[in-house]
Structures are given as structure tokens and as C-alpha cells.
Amino acid sequence: MTQLFRMAFRDLLRNRRRSFLSSLALAIGVALLMLMFAFVNGEMTGAMNSTIRLQSGHLQIRAETYDENKSSLKWSDLVENPDQIVQKISSLPPVIAATPRLFVSGIIASKDITAGVRVIGIDPTSKANEPYRLGLLEGQFLTLDDRDGILIGQPLAKKLDLKTGDSINVSVNTSNGDVSEQSFIVRGIYSTQTYGFDRVSVFMALPKAQTISGTENHASIIFILLNDNAQTDSVKNAIQAPGYKIVTWTEMNDLIIQTENFANSYINMFAFIILAITATVITNTLIMAVFERTREIGILSAIGMKASRIMGMFLMESSLLTIGGLVMGIIMGLLMVAWFNGHGFYIGNMGISGMLIQDTIYPNLTLTDTIRVSVISFVISLLAGMYPAVIAARMEPVEALHGGK
Amino acid sequence: MEVAKIENVTRVYKNGKIETNALSGVNLTIENGEFTSLVGPSGSGKTTLLQLIGCLDQPTTGKIFINGKDVSTLNKSARADIRRGTIGFIFQFFALIPTLNAYENIEMPLLLNGVKPDERRKTVTLLLEEVGLSDRANNRPDQMSGGQQQRVAIARAFATHPSIILADEPTANLDTANGEQVMELMTRLNKESGVTFVFATHDPRVIKYARRVITLRDGLIVDD
Known part of the structure; x- marks a missing residue:
């Protein structure tokens, strides 16, 4: 395991710029997703708070x-x-x-x-x-x-x-x-x-x-x-x-709750698109690495490395790229959220009947959303690394030995 | 005792509709401790025969036995197990992993065999001394000459004390002095440890080291 890690790490360092750019692609994806989740959450929480504070209250007592x-x-x-x-x-x-x-x-x-x-x-x-x-x-x-x-x-x-x-x-x-x-x-x-x-x-x-x-x-x-x-x-x-009925804020603000659910579905679709693009970058990087190192794969196979271990080596590379991208992305995402928290994001005069939206959104990033973005990104990036890893593992040693430079 | 036995082995390569007979019915027995050279012109089947003995490839027909075990129909994973435990390889190009230093390259087959760290350290240190590269332990392949790299490759092939070491034109990319050094090292390891060496070459200066010379032409053994 240590040796696999060492080899994967050094292999990534062989082409530093390419590895960095691949991680950066993931980092940008993660940071944007964190910001998007934070904005939608901030907007919805803000709308709900405004509506409760200004319009509905938590409870209302009304005539039947x-x-x-x-x-x-x-x-x-x-x-x-x-x-x-x-x-x-x-x-x-x-x-x-x-x-x-x-x-x-x-x-x-x-x-x-x-x-x-x-x-x-x-x-x-x-x-x-x-x-x-x-x-x-x-x-x-x-x-x-x-x-x-x-x-x-x-x-x-x-x-x-x-x-x-x-x-x-x-x-x-x-x-x-x-x-x-x-x-x-x-x-x-x-x-x-x-x-x-x-x-x-x-x-x-x-x-x-x-x-x-x-x-x-x-x-x-x-x-x-x-x-x-x-x-x-x-x-x-x-x-x-x-003789009176008591109505709660959730009953009164059904529109906001539905809008929040809709926004969450929408953002999940965006997350999927962003991560699919990022996954393509990672797949491409690792496929290039596999083809550049065909002969090395042949050598490792010749000295008895099993296909599963060769696959593990490339999955390790994919994991390292992903972890690097995630760390960078989380830092970038936190910085962006912090900046917008300080400055706000002015959206102007919005608002529809039954839903009060403030003119400035302040992002609200929750730990759950951060973990969700990180786990989804990690899993998708690992899946992206599977295809190149399988290509490497399936190579016949003789062909691989003669396929290099 | 025989290390490798080849019975009526053919190997046909197909490229579209074109078929090429690399080996056309080879019978051969390699005994333990041999220092054997496969000679013949390019395309005679030397490399194909080495690849088949080394379980890197499978014959089209015929059988191959390594230490008495039929390996001709084993799947990819089982062949990897045989290679890891019983076969060492030395290639014409200096087949080292570029991201690992000399020490780590030699250590790799030991790691794959699950050898414990203490024993690994002891074995690799001894082997580095044996091939005269103790001072190069931390050098990566691009920091070593061709001869030094090939000596590391020999040490790696020898690390697990395999039954047989197969070398495909091990001196082809070396100058005369380095070539001789490599051949002398292989001869010494063969004599001292009794490990079987089979190497393909068409260099007369290398052939002279062999105690048995097998000549191949057009996929057949024509002289032994």
C-alpha cells in the first residue's frame, strides 16, 4: 500500500502541471458547488426568515x-x-x-x-x-x-x-x-x-x-x-x-418549502453537470498517463504485479488527484463564501406573492452541504478514474512491454 | 531436474487475415542451473520463446511446463503468480520503473511477494553490494548509466531467487565494457547460486559465455 501510494504520488509529480490543472478543475467545480449550495441555502433561509418575521410569524390564530x-x-x-x-x-x-x-x-x-x-x-x-x-x-x-x-x-x-x-x-x-x-x-x-x-x-x-x-x-x-x-x-x-384555528409557518409558507425543494433538485442537476465535466478532465488525465506508461505497466506485470494491483495503482493516483482537488476546492469555496458573506450578493427587487426575498443574498454554507459536495465529488472522481485503471489492468504484458517508447 | 519443458509448441500471430508463425513446433528442456543462450537471426523466434517460457504469453498449441507445472492454459492472474514466484526478467531496454530509485526497483518483486520489511532490507542491501551499486541505492534510473541500470535490473530479477531468469538481448544497448560486465555478473550469479539463466542474443561476444547454445531459425530449433 505504501509503495502504491509512493509510486502514485511520484507518478503525479512527473507531470506536475498536468496534475495540478486536473486537480484545479476539480477544485473549481467543488468551490462553485459549495457557493451554489450556500447561495440557495442562504436565499431560502433568508426568504423563510423574512416571511416569518414580516408576514406570517411562527403561528397565527385565526377564525375558522x-x-x-x-x-x-x-x-x-x-x-x-x-x-x-x-x-x-x-x-x-x-x-x-x-x-x-x-x-x-x-x-x-x-x-x-x-x-x-x-x-x-x-x-x-x-x-x-x-x-x-x-x-x-x-x-x-x-x-x-x-x-x-x-x-x-x-x-x-x-x-x-x-x-x-x-x-x-x-x-x-x-x-x-x-x-x-x-x-x-x-x-x-x-x-x-x-x-x-x-x-x-x-x-x-x-x-x-x-x-x-x-x-x-x-x-x-x-x-x-x-x-x-x-x-x-x-x-x-x-x-x-x-373556536379558532392555529396555523403554523410551515402550513402558511408551503410555497417557500416547495421552492426550496425545487431549488435543491435544480442545484443537484447543476452539481451533476459540473462534476461530469470535472470527471472528464480526470479521466482524460489518467488515460494519458496510462498510455504514456504502457511499457512500465508491462514491466510491472512481467515481474508479477497482478491486474488488480495495477488497477489499484491508477485508482490511487485518481484518489490523490481528487483529494488534492477537494482540499483546494474546499479552501477556495470557503474563501468565496466568506467574501460574499461580508459583501452580500445584490439581486435587486425580487419577490413573488407569498414569498419575501431580500434584495441581497448572504450565502449560508452548512456542514452537511460541505460534506455532501465533498463525498459526491470524491465518489464521482473515483468513478472517473475507474475507466483508465481498467484499461491499464487489462493490458496484456507482452503487448504492454512492446507498446512503450 | 528440469526447470522448463516445452512440448510441440507453436505460436501463431494473427494480424487481420495474415498469420505469422513465430514458432512452428518447438521441443526443448531446460535443466536446473543451465546457462543457456538462444541464438538466431531477427525473427527466428528467440523473443517469442522467452516470452512463452516466462508466462508472458501463451502458446497457440503445445504445452509448457515450469517446474513440472503445465502453464500453457493458465489465466492471466495465475500466470502473474508464476512469474512473481519463479521467473526473473532482464530486458534489452533497461526496464526499470523511472519513479523508483535503484533500491526501490530491486525491492519491488520482494514487495509483490509479501516479503517482510527486515528481510527485504537485508536482501536489497546484499544485492546492491553484489552488483556493485551500493553507492547508487538512492539514484533513480535517469541518474545512472545504461550498464548500471542493467545491473539493477539483474539484481531485481534475482531478488526473489527465482528458478529461472530470462534475459532478452541483455547487452544489446550496452557498450563492450558494460556488456562484458553484465555477462560476467550473470555468469557469477549462475555459478554461485545455481539459478538457471536463459538469454537470447545474436552477439558473438555474449554467446561465448553460454554453456549451451540453442539455435533457432524460422521458428524451429535447428541446432542445440
Whole structure:
């Protein structure tokens, strides 16, 4: 074994540049795969976190008949006296915040431009609204007793050419099917760096939203934020809310989970293409080595080396090339991931309904993905080395002895 | 006692529809301890006969016995086992592994035979002394002259104390002085250890060392 290793290592050193370039091909493949896995993971984790933080929460308590796609304001579709339930839930240890929210469809108009919006009535004092408070670009955050203040997202402010202190008209649907209209002052402009959300979401204090929409002491949902995604099911089981349904983030964000599965399938296909190209380079390198060393194979065979051992010698070379490429690739991959983690990768205003994607992706490389890439690359490269090794092992000693220089 | 016995051996090479008879019915017995030369013009079948005795190739018809065992129909792996244990080879070109130094080249057949490290070290050191290359142990083939390389090849062929050493034109690529040195070394090993040598040549200066001369022409033994 030691001798096989020594011979394989020295044989690779005979043509240093070729061996280095073959390993480099694998290294680039591995590094790109690590980066791809990290980006998809980062994007999906980011989208999930944004969606949980900004839109769905970990859990929502809703009326049995509530349909999130209809924004119904009928009292029977809403949660009555939400504060009572909120108080009970807030005492559970994993709960960071539980807060009522009211969603109302509306249109805002400034000068002669209008835009469809989703008015969200919030309790400004709740911790659940930190992302909006922290994302304030100008102006002030709302207060619970604010009767004419509204908070709008940066893309909407740009579209309507609004700034803090400007006056706008807001028309909303009401619980009895009418439309109510009132003038509001832009208290502040926020950005969550999530274009899809900021473009349509405007905030007002919950009591005001209830008044303007005629929903009185009702909320669309109770939004619950937890310390950890993993605690969702245990908290769900602990909540007592008879007559209401409790929905988890996985149920609400089916689209993200499906997208993640799709992205993983897609990336696996890319991985296969990249590694197939790399494998071709390794096969080519070793085939060249086999043909250059035909006479040596004949000599080794003549002195009694068995075909299996000759095969082992070339597989050892293939392993060494692979290990070299893997080490280089992992280092390159880690450096690239670290760089993009520091700088981010700006993708612009993305986002689709039901899935909030931040405008900058920060790669998230997991140990599992690193191991997965390494093992797959190693196995594929070893398989790539099989063909040349078999060619070498099948050579007849007499032909091999006369086939060299 | 006979080391090799060849019975009615033919070897026909096919190249497309063309058939070439390299050996056309050879009968031969090599006894233990012989120092035998196969002579004849190019194409007479010397190398083919050596390859068949050395289990590198198989006869088209006929039988070959090595130490009494019929090797004519053995598969590739079994022939490799026979070569590893009982046959040593010396080639016309200095057939050393270029990435291994003199010591490692001689050690290779011992490794393949599973000889223990201590014994390997002892054997290789002795052999290097025997062929006068102790100071070249760490030299790779490209750092040695042709004569030195061929002496390493002889030491390698001798390392496992085989029953027979087959040499195909061992001095063809050497100058006179180195050629004589190689032949004297082979003669000495033959006399001291009793190992059988069979070598192919058409160099009269080499033939004079042989105690038995077998002449081949057109694939047949014409003189013995």
C-alpha cells in the first residue's frame, strides 16, 4: 500500500502541471458547488426568515372561516377581543411576541397617482413590529393612539413621490361592504429590504384601522413570534383558543418549502453537470498517463504485479488527484463564501406573492452541504478514474512491454 | 531436474487475415542451473520463446511446463503468480520503473511477494553490494548509466531467487565494457547460486559465455 501510494504520488509529480490543472478543475467545480449550495441555502433561509418575521410569524390564530386570500372583514371571519387571547399566549416561555393584526384592502392616492395597498393595523408597542421600527428610513414610528398617521414602504413612497409629513387619501373596505375614505399623514417611510413586502404594505395603529374599517374590537389574526422554529409545534399544542384555528409557518409558507425543494433538485442537476465535466478532465488525465506508461505497466506485470494491483495503482493516483482537488476546492469555496458573506450578493427587487426575498443574498454554507459536495465529488472522481485503471489492468504484458517508447 | 519443458509448441500471430508463425513446433528442456543462450537471426523466434517460457504469453498449441507445472492454459492472474514466484526478467531496454530509485526497483518483486520489511532490507542491501551499486541505492534510473541500470535490473530479477531468469538481448544497448560486465555478473550469479539463466542474443561476444547454445531459425530449433 505504501509503495502504491509512493509510486502514485511520484507518478503525479512527473507531470506536475498536468496534475495540478486536473486537480484545479476539480477544485473549481467543488468551490462553485459549495457557493451554489450556500447561495440557495442562504436565499431560502433568508426568504423563510423574512416571511416569518414580516408576514406570517411562527403561528397565527385565526377564525375558522378566515381566508387569508380574501381579506374578509366580516366579524364572523375575525378574532374577537384578541387582547384576551394575546395575554394568555404571551406568558408562554418560547413566545417572543403575540400581537393582533388587522389586514384591510385599500387604495391610497396622492395627487393624481393611486396604488393598491394592504393596510396592516398593528399594535406599535409589540416586539413583533421591531423589523418595521428598525427599518424606519425617515420620520417616526406609529403610536397606539395615532389617529391619522400612516407608515409606508420606500418603493411606494417613491412611486407616489411621498415624504414624511405629506398628506394622502386612503380608501379601505369596511366590514359591512362599504368603502371608507380618510386623509392620513405620512409619519414615516420604512424599508425591510424586501421589495415585495414594502411595495404594498402600509401600517396604521390597530385602533385606527379598526375604526376606519368598522371592525371595532376585532383582528384578522393573532401573530405569534417564537424564539426558535423548532418550538412551533409544542407552542401550538400549548395554546388554548377554542373556536379558532392555529396555523403554523410551515402550513402558511408551503410555497417557500416547495421552492426550496425545487431549488435543491435544480442545484443537484447543476452539481451533476459540473462534476461530469470535472470527471472528464480526470479521466482524460489518467488515460494519458496510462498510455504514456504502457511499457512500465508491462514491466510491472512481467515481474508479477497482478491486474488488480495495477488497477489499484491508477485508482490511487485518481484518489490523490481528487483529494488534492477537494482540499483546494474546499479552501477556495470557503474563501468565496466568506467574501460574499461580508459583501452580500445584490439581486435587486425580487419577490413573488407569498414569498419575501431580500434584495441581497448572504450565502449560508452548512456542514452537511460541505460534506455532501465533498463525498459526491470524491465518489464521482473515483468513478472517473475507474475507466483508465481498467484499461491499464487489462493490458496484456507482452503487448504492454512492446507498446512503450 | 528440469526447470522448463516445452512440448510441440507453436505460436501463431494473427494480424487481420495474415498469420505469422513465430514458432512452428518447438521441443526443448531446460535443466536446473543451465546457462543457456538462444541464438538466431531477427525473427527466428528467440523473443517469442522467452516470452512463452516466462508466462508472458501463451502458446497457440503445445504445452509448457515450469517446474513440472503445465502453464500453457493458465489465466492471466495465475500466470502473474508464476512469474512473481519463479521467473526473473532482464530486458534489452533497461526496464526499470523511472519513479523508483535503484533500491526501490530491486525491492519491488520482494514487495509483490509479501516479503517482510527486515528481510527485504537485508536482501536489497546484499544485492546492491553484489552488483556493485551500493553507492547508487538512492539514484533513480535517469541518474545512472545504461550498464548500471542493467545491473539493477539483474539484481531485481534475482531478488526473489527465482528458478529461472530470462534475459532478452541483455547487452544489446550496452557498450563492450558494460556488456562484458553484465555477462560476467550473470555468469557469477549462475555459478554461485545455481539459478538457471536463459538469454537470447545474436552477439558473438555474449554467446561465448553460454554453456549451451540453442539455435533457432524460422521458428524451429535447428541446432542445440
